Each structure stands twice: as structure tokens, then as C-alpha cells.
Amino acid sequence: MFSLLPDPDASLTGHLLIAMPSLTDRNFAQTVIFLCAHSPQDGAMGLVVNRRLAEPGFDDLLAQLEIEPAPPRRRIALCSGGPMESSRGFVLHSSDWSGDGSLTVDDGIVLTASLDVLREIADGQGPSKALLALGHASWGPGQLESEIRENAWLPSASSDAIVFGTDHDRKWRRAMAVLGVDPLRLVDGVGHA
Incomplete structure (x- = not known):
């Protein structure tokens, strides 16, 4: 048997959270979340x-x-990033571009919340891989760890194919398949020995 959180103080920053089939909250059912920040002390x-x-x-x-040119020279996917601050935009992108206010999440992914990155993308420049999310998901200290223990989420290593892939309808099943998990065979609840 493996532990989803091998170390209670481990950070899942830069990892994926895959919603378990038992998670039926309309905001999170069958979602894949890229964790931009996580610590058990500060939340996620x-x-x-x-x-x-x-x-x-x-x-x-x-x-x-009011970002020019119109039409833009390049387009990126626009996602619902989560139920918090749904009018605020976040660009998750590859680390080949960085600007003022960019936050390096891991070696390959950066988060930028300034308009500079959108101006660059509209002009045909900027990061090679990117998606724009309106809103975000957040957890208080210890909340995410509790939800993982209760089998709401399955943590997984991140991949560019899942994060930046354009087939949004299949990302959840693909993320499960990467772990060798068939969602139809999962049982709800926590086992007790």
C-alpha cells in the first residue's frame, strides 16, 4: 500500500490534484487542478x-x-480556474517567459497575474505554452491534507500534456489513466483494518 502524502509536511506545489469520483461538489466534480502553491502550514x-x-x-x-492587436496574433485556452475570485485572471505558462510579478511554481511552470503576459501572447510572443484561468481554488491550513485523507483528491505528478493539453473534456480520465486508475473501479470511502 502506498501513501498519498508520504510526509505530512510535504509540499504538493507543482503537482496535480485529480478529483475522485466520490467528489460531487459541482465546482470540483471530475476536475484536474494544478497546485501553484501548497504548504500544510499556509494552505494551498x-x-x-x-x-x-x-x-x-x-x-x-x-x-x-483593451489589449491589442485585435484580432490577436495568437490565442490560448481560457478555463474556469475555480470558484474563488472568478473575475481575476491567472496565466499558467511555461518557464521560457517571465515578467514582473511572475511566480516560479517549479522548474517548468510559472504563474503570472499581470496583463504583460497577455499583451505578449496577443502579439504572438510570450511563453510557448500557456492557459488563462479565471478564478482559482484555495484551501486553508490543513484542509487539503484532510480532503486527501478522506479520498476526495488523488495527488499526482504534473505533466505538460495534462496541464496545457487542449482536449479539456478528456483530461480527467487521462490524468487517472496516467496513474493506472480506472475511475469505474474505485470504491467510495476509506478502508479500515
Whole structure:
């Protein structure tokens, strides 16, 4: 048997959280979350990476923000990042670009909440891989660890294919498959020996 959190003080920053089938909260059912920050003492913050937003469109959002050129030279996926601060945007992107206010999450992924990155992307520049999330998910100190122990989430190593892939409808099943988990065979609840 393996432990999902081998060390209670371990950070899951830069990892994925995969919603277990028993998690039925409408905000998180069948979601995949990239954890941008995590510590048992301070809590956690992450972005849902598999809930594509139909509206606003990327072009419409850039127009609202008065970012030129219109139409943009390049487009990126727009996701619902979570139920917190849904009007605030976060760009999760590859580490080949960084600007003022960018936060390095791990060796390959950076989080930027400034308009500079959107201006670069609209101009056809910027990071090679990126997605824009409106809103985020967050947990207080110890809350995420408790939810993991209660089998709400399955932590996993991150992959660019899951985080930046464009097939949002299949990311949850693909994330489960990477771990060799068939969601149809999972049992709800915690076992007791």
C-alpha cells in the first residue's frame, strides 16, 4: 500500500490534484487542478485546468482589457480556474517567459497575474505554452491534507500534456489513466483494518 502524502509536511506545489469520483461538489466534480502553491502550514492555491470556458472568448476578453492587436496574433485556452475570485485572471505558462510579478511554481511552470503576459501572447510572443484561468481554488491550513485523507483528491505528478493539453473534456480520465486508475473501479470511502 502506498501513501498519498508520504510526509505530512510535504509540499504538493507543482503537482496535480485529480478529483475522485466520490467528489460531487459541482465546482470540483471530475476536475484536474494544478497546485501553484501548497504548504500544510499556509494552505494551498491551485487552478482547475480542465474546465474550458465558452464565454468570454479569448478575443472578447482581450477586447474588454483593451489589449491589442485585435484580432490577436495568437490565442490560448481560457478555463474556469475555480470558484474563488472568478473575475481575476491567472496565466499558467511555461518557464521560457517571465515578467514582473511572475511566480516560479517549479522548474517548468510559472504563474503570472499581470496583463504583460497577455499583451505578449496577443502579439504572438510570450511563453510557448500557456492557459488563462479565471478564478482559482484555495484551501486553508490543513484542509487539503484532510480532503486527501478522506479520498476526495488523488495527488499526482504534473505533466505538460495534462496541464496545457487542449482536449479539456478528456483530461480527467487521462490524468487517472496516467496513474493506472480506472475511475469505474474505485470504491467510495476509506478502508479500515
